Amino acid sequence: MSDDTKGGVVLATLGIISVGVLTVLARRSSLRPAVQSIPTGTRAARRLNKSSALLSLSVLADSSVEHYRGMFFNKAMFLPVIASAANLASSLHGAHDETPQGHRLRHAIAAISGAIGVIGGGFHLYNVTKREGGFSWQNLFYSAPLGAPYALILAGIMGTAAEHVRDSSEGRLRLFGLPAGPTLAALTSGGLAGTVGEAALLHFRGAFHDPFMFLPVTVPPVAAGLVAKAGAERTPVWGSFTRAWLWLTAILGFAGAGFHIYGVGRNMGGWRNWSQNVLAGPPIPAPPSFTGLALAGLAALDLLEAK
Amino acid sequence: MPDIVPSQPRGRDHRAPDVLRPGAWVPMRQYPEDEEVDFAIVGTGAGGGTLAAKLAEYGFSVVAFDAGPWFRPLEEFASDELEQEKLIWTDNRIVDGANPVELGHNNSGKAVGGSTVHFMMVSLRFRPEWFKSRSQLGYAVDWPVDWREMWRYYDEVEDALKISGPVNYPWGPPRRRYPYRAHEVNAAGLVLAQGCEKLGIKWSPTPLATISAPRGLSPPCVYRGFCGFGCSTNAKQSALVVWIPRALRAGAEIRDLAMVGRIETNRYGRVTGVHYQREREWRFQKARNVVVAGYAIESPRLLLNSANAQFPDGLANSNGVVGKYFLVQSNDAVWGVMDKEIRWYKGPPSMAVTEHWNYTDDGKDFFGGYAYMSQGPLAIEWARSLASVRGLWGKALKDAMSQYIYQAGLKICGEVLPREANRVELADQKDEYGLPIAKVTFSYCENDQKLRHHAVREMRRAMEAVNAKDIWDSESTAHLGGTCRMGDDPGTSVVNADGRSWEVPNLWVCDGSLMPTVGGVNPSLTIQAMSCRIADRIKAMAARGELNAPAALRSRTAHAVGAEI
């Protein structure tokens, strides 16, 4: 099988996986009326599992394509593909699990995935600084993207958070030993900020040539601010507004993927030249990270409003 | 077999090719030949194409002529070095002197869009001091313009072309950020970068006139590497894709496959229009002003070929300066084989540059400067280098060619000093239109040789520093300039600072022949900036009634100017 065909098979597989995952997630979505019997902790945990699933899906697709572009020149480049796949499966399992108890295997997979994300961050930073020019705009644009392992770290954090929150008893929801609501709000806000940074960097690289490219650097920062604010207050004052903004951010994540699909088609040769254009970008799996983080934000609000 | 070399003019029947959409047309205004247009421009490249757009946008009536065809890049540009010779001026010219210049593909385009259709898109600004080389640096001559004024026009052109350049450019005074970001530097460019870092000098991704992100109907560069053979995706921001469409939208007419052979004058010593051949017929277009923009060989040739009883030595040439002070830039290169795959055929040829020796005056035993850039010759070009230049053939050639994917190279854009002995004249031989062809005489002077020697030595040091093997050097020249130079002194220049000839007030020059010096950077950005400046100057002159323009326009622009005050 030629490399071209191999690449096509991989991309098609990723596409099928994505559609499958999204279908599964949507089926038991929180548009359903809340079932009162499910404890807050569990509800928030399932949201966090979904968040982790979406982030993992994004990392799986993105790291597969990008590391394929990098020819897997370092065998460690297979790790995020494997880790994100495992964490995806694990998180989907957790998203449907109503048990008010932390799952040790899921927790381990999430923790290890997060650790691999940290290691990846180190590799990527090295990759940026070792190229001629060192830590420069040019290398931030074109060497290994620093924001990509960040997404895996976040997937790991949300995955472990899911098990911790699920584990704690009602009334004393804890996360990593701290009050769950504010902690998750801080993590989500930081996650959003970092992802905004990555989008800003790459849209800056694209010279904001399309006005819609300003959306991911305007909408999610507001979400980050609102979530941080909610986390800092004893009781979230703007709860409904924050939820609405988080849903907007979630939709933006998918809209972004749609824009990126359009963007790939806009390159020379369009989709017929997919073997160049899917790799050249813009990266279709990247924007749904915002959706994943928005879900984590909603989980944080669940926890904050639970008292 | 479909015709991918247009043999019939396309700019007619009130329409012009829309080069951004396959098979499409845009409406084109046409002007009757027997009514004077404000400006007849000869040549539609970096000089003429830019000026046509700006003047049309300012409300002047403009007809621009080009001897070459109006290509549709998306459908007609093949990925083939031989086929794409169709973009080149391959009509004969004679070359002479101690260092006869290579013409043709090297520096002479023939197409609507001029040489920008095949140029390598390197878009660098002049070092400010070069505009006053004589007064500030002690060599050559001064330009009759101030660098601060040119800086504004560089801004305008870089924005018009959406130049893709680095966030921080290491040389020159503070400047606006490039409109688009620099491209990812290919391995060939990284070899230059490594060499510079080892030598302790700065380098930069090259600012290029090809886009790194979408722009309108143009997709971003696909790094196919055939830039010097025409961009088939329209990522390259040539005059064909930028200025000509603007000119058309503003009401200009472009006549392709129209060779202007002679400029006509009247008994008052003013030009009255141009004689041109189109579809085997000689025709005449009346014009209030004529602008010559055929680049530094064809422009003086046209002025000389337009000699008549009143102007026996050619137009604007009573001081004998037309055709003289011919300039090129030295293009010496150093090549080597790396121990890693480079595959320099990917991407624009010159993705990294160092201007260190343009901005450093210490350690030089010569005047002037040079930049050097990474390289990426394709199959035929490289084979010719190894064979025709290096002298390899047979098994030796095959062995050397087998190293192709490991090759890296550095090439200079080196300043050459203006000298009267270097010149463009008319030869005895005639072309297919019955017009005397150009004879180009060029020799390097001692300063030029010292610069080249220094450059080759420095590039060799760089290649040795990156452990390249089988290092060898080659020589060549690139670009043209100087033959209708601008100046403050009517005795030693052809045109003034506005591109207006001293001798004939409605005869202008607007192309690379204006440049009295060439500096150590590729000239395209400077030529376009100068064209934008000349357009502004013409607009101002028209408003003040200093121009051969219709009374209606004069009062219209005067009104506009008056309103601003």
Added chain:
Amino acid sequence: MSDRVRFPGYSTLAKRNTSSWNEATRLVVDKRLYQPPARCFFTEDEWPILLAICDRIIPQEGSDRVPIANFVDQKMAENLGDGYQQADQPSMQEMWRRGLRAINQEAKLRFGETFADLPGGRQDDVLHMVQRGDVRAPAWKEIPPEEFFKGRLLHDVVTFYYAHPRGWDEMGFGGPASPRGYVRMGFDRYDPWDAVPAGQDR
């Protein structure tokens, strides 16, 4: 080393129907491959000399050889010039005619045979002599040997070999590239449609 296939399995022609080739490229390369021009400029006497020269400059083994001489002939016949000519030089057509005559004369003078009849090694010797300017035949008074050899002979002959897919494949050149260009541009990186050197894993 030139006998070994440097890039086994690589064929630019195999990419003809991929997005690496556009319609204009197919038209042009098809014509070059399947409709090579017939001899119409060089005479019957000149032809064997030119053929022999092409074989020495660009040794080709096996079948499917590039008919370099036919393309040189076409260039002369159609006067497809380079766009410039040195002041004291004859036209490129004249240069070839004089050069072929002089090479043949040199061969007879030095080795007693016409150039085409000499064994390959001797032909190379003659060509080296011409390249160095170490010539004795009187015909060289009409054409400077080094200039002819480098500026005309080598220039034209190598052009047409490396205008052909066979030349591209041999050297590992990416070949036609539109609309599809390249993605991997770093050190030691290649795209799936690039040439891979022998001994390297895909």
